[in-house]
Amino acid sequence: MAAVGTALFIALNLFYKRRVWTPESDYYTFREEEEERSEKQVLVLGLDGAGKSSVLQELSGAGSRRGCRPTRGFNFISLHTPACQLDFLEIGGGEDLRMYWVDYLRRTNILVYVVDSSDRGRLPQAKDELHRLLKADTDLPVVVLGNKQDKPDAVSVPELREALSLSSVADQRKLFLLAAQSGSEGLSRTCGLQKFQDLLLTLV
Secondary structure (H helix, E strand, C coil): HHHHHHHHHHHHHHHHHCCCCCCCHHHHHHHHHHHHHHHEEEEEEEECCCCCCHHHHHHHCCCCCCCCCCCCEEHHHHEEECEEEEEEEEEECCCCHHHHHHHHHHHEEEEEEEEECCHHHHHHHHHHHHHHHHCCCCCCCCCEEECCCCCCCCCHHHHHHHHHHHHCCCCHHHHHHEEEECCCHHHHHHCHHHHHHHHHHHHH
16 A cells, blocks of 8 residues: 555656756747646545546546446546636545645645545545645635435435535635536536536636
8 A cells, every 4th residue: 555655646746747947948848838827737536435536537528437446546637628728636535545635735726525425424534534635725725526416315415514514614715515416427417517617717
C-alpha cells in the first residue's frame, strides 16, 4: 500500500508540475502559459464505492457502466467548454490513498465530493473525511454529489445534508449539495449534466 501511495504522489506531482520560463523558449513558453491559464482543475474525491468513476464516465460522454472496479490510483478526463477546459482528476477512495487527498487541494480550483447515499453505515466516515478536507482548505469551493439516489435504501437529500453536517459549514463557504443516480445517465436525470457543468464554471 505504501508503494501505491508513493507512486501516486510522484505521478500526480509530475502531472501538476508547472512550466518554467527560459529565454531560449520564450515563444513556446508564452503559448503554454496562455493555455495553462484556461485550464481549471477539478478534484473528485469520495470513499471507495461512492461512484466517482461513473460520474467521470458520464461527464466524458461514455455513460456510466455498472460494476466499475474501485480506483486504485487515479482517473483523469478533460471537458472542453467555451469558457475554459475543466480537468477532472479522481483519486481513489481506499484507506491507503485518503492520506494523500489533502496534498492536492492546493493544486485545484474546485472539489467535487461524491457520497454513496445508500451506504448508510459509512455516512459518518464520509462526513469525517469531507470535514477533514473542508478544514484543510477553508476557501476552496465544494460541490457534494449525493450519488445513488435511485437506490431504495438511499437517504433523501435533506437527510444527507444533516448526515454530513453541512449546516455547520460557514455561510460564506461556497458549498453545494446535488443529487445523482447510479444508473445509466443518472447524473443527467437528477441534477443534470448541463446544470452541473454550469455550476462548476461559475465557481472556477
